[in-house]
Amino acid sequence: MDDFSGDDPQVPLVRPFLEHRRAVRPAHEDDGEVALTGVRAYTMTGGRAHAAVHLEFETMLQTTAAGREALTAMKFERADILALARNEPLSVAELSARLHVPIGVVRVVAADLLAEGMLEAFQPSANVADDVLLITRLIAGVRAL
């Protein structure tokens, strides 16, 4: 396996070169816009860093009837999430992006709303990598796009 067949630094033949640290660049490339809410993340979550229910980045959330009813009495991120997810299910990542708050904040606040019955969650399939039926459907769907 370890075939160190060349010393030319221009043509690296063997990975990894991880001990060779490269300069850390900005984390994403296309837009330099950074959302600044001016509020510490732990303020939004009442000081908690962990959610009762684990929500993945792609877990989709939709406001329930109870959530719609309670919406007017809600404030801040709780209200924002319920309002955004009122008409269509949106993922944790989408809620985070649209509200300009970190993923972790959405996770904690949404987990509370979920526990209170204000949100419904659509979690990804547990063993998606083994789910032949789902993968087959996915392939057919992507092919037809």
Next chain:
Amino acid sequence: MSVLSDTPTRPVATGPVPVKIIIAGGFGVGKTTFVGAISDIKPLTTEAAMTDLSEGVDNRGDVTTKTTTTVAMDFGRVAVDEAIVLYLFGTPGQDRFGFMWNDLIQGALGAVVLVDSRRIEDSFPALDYFESRSVPFVVAVNRFGGQLYHTIDEIRDALSIAHHVPVVTTDARGRHAVKETVLSLLDVVLNRALAKARGEAQG
């Protein structure tokens, strides 16, 4: 407390089924363009705190040295059929962020590692990460609509890509090319799932 607090939080059969794949690669290789070429929505940007746990700490069980980095990532969404919603997450692939991705990779079907043929070394961290965790992936060399600076075979050799891993060319700006690249990944994912199912049937 709501009277509906007993409402099940498990997914219901009729709801959407989210799945995700990862689009990784070096800075400026075209990850966001790739995502945007197939996404139903203009790619969105989100921030996540990625925790870097020093390797081996879990095994020793002693003092953990944690550093948390806020990482921005761009992602898109494709409604694949009436139920399946495919999310494509473009991950920052620089430097040593690689092993901070665990949270994102959790539950991902697989990854597309985008390569710029002029700077193939930028893809090393992503390749090492997915190989070491047995995440299915394909290597996609972004043509940027032009020529390749090396042949696919040269790139495969230079990156030490195993024979079972497809190395394809793509054009991150082209919907068709991006679709084909995603399909090449899904073929790998399907073959792995089928092989595992056969193995379990025999065992």
